[in-house]
Amino acid sequence: MVSPMKSTLHDLLAVDRFVVTAEVSPPKGCDCGEFMEKARALRGTVDAINVTDNQGANMRISPLAPAALLAGEGIEPILQLTCRDRNRLALQSELLAAATFGVTNVLALTGDYITFGDHAGAKPVFDLDAVQLLQTIAALNSGRDLAGTTLHGAPCFFPGAAAAPEAEPFELTLTKLRKKAEAGTRFFQTQALFSPEKLVRFMEAVRPLGVKVIAGIILLKSAGMARYMNARIPGLTVPQELIAELEEAERPLEAGVAIARRLVTALSPHCDGIHIMAMGKEELIPEILADLHRNDGKEG
């Protein structure tokens, strides 16, 4: 039995509607109350919510539980799933569990290395990589597991993957992006971007792959945070001029919102959607999106 795809995200992207997604971190603990409040407040503002998976290798509740809660309330989740903490059995069973709870969108990730997080002595798994995880999702979608055995009830996932448009050398990352496309990714959510130039180059290279691109924008809350990110967050480089802008601002958070707002305007003409990483300040997302006019010509 193959269930029909219940992904609103898929439906929106399929009709070239410009989408907005946002990331909300699940709690460290089992109380999802605050998480759900944040998510509910974004209803109508964003099309889907990414539920991060032990982000930065810091232990939190499995994203499956909050993603299932979202799906239960009719809020579209994107389940992030990394290869760092689970072997191929655990990944497949987690995916099947997600399907049972009505979670359809999955972002297949390799995962930040374990020593970045709060359990530095843990065993890193990396049984599969992100490309192989996408192949796994495709296999499950086709009704079989990685061992080739027929599933009793096949899922119908809408798979996505990460991309780092600013990473150099670009040719090297492009090889992997092609493999991800071949393995069935339908959308890319990018690492935080700070200028349209790299996105334009990225779009030129990725367009022929037929994969939708949702460009990442991060809310810089202060110069200190930007510096910390440059030092500690893999694959992310905040330009010096933005750090200076935050430094000189009387109210850095407001400056950060202004920067994010500018980026929405600069990036959105080039891609299929925007992904906001508000770093706990999800209540500021409507303000960041204030200049985005989503119906401009695109929606049918």
Next chain:
Amino acid sequence: MIVSKQKPFPEILASLENVSRVFLIGCAKCATVCKSGGEEQVWQMQEDLVAAGKEVTGSVVIDEACHMLRVQRDLRAKGEMVTAAEALIVLSCGAGVQSVSAGSNRMTVAALDTLFLGNIRRFGQFEQRCSLCGECRLNETAGICPVTVCPKGLLNGPCGGMSEGKCEVSPEAECAWYQIYVRLRDRGGLPLPQETIPPKDFSKLIKPGSLKLEK
């Protein structure tokens, strides 16, 4: 070679709490090269133990402590020096320690931590290039091992943390996939392999490994 380094001396002493007479065993191969269990280190260990109030009944540096029969033979040859000791302190890799513990009824104390199979870059500098995965992929990766050189062991290209060719895990190191990319480019202008490499077969690596040559 097998790269090892000495445990902190207080830790070794702590394993000898109720022991006063010890016999020391070094290894003439790997542990000698990485200066963790050669003639010199055995001698130094003897000095330190004596200073700490232990009696050292004797010592031997075995030519390959991982060779089980040779270990038995060499310990037998040391006769009373060994039998008079309450504990045998072994300055070799974990394989050597276990040759000793299997070949003697004395308490065996491991004095080293065994780290990796290493290449010798230059004198005193060792690097891991191969992690003995049981299914060598070097023919597909320009002779650079992503299983080992990439901390995540990624088989299909760099992760999102690569930046300017550097690795997210240790920014002073080059990303394994950057190294592969550069080598292919510089040796014949080849692009990276486009085919997706399937997941590794970890059943090739069931522990404990064993191999019996057919005559």
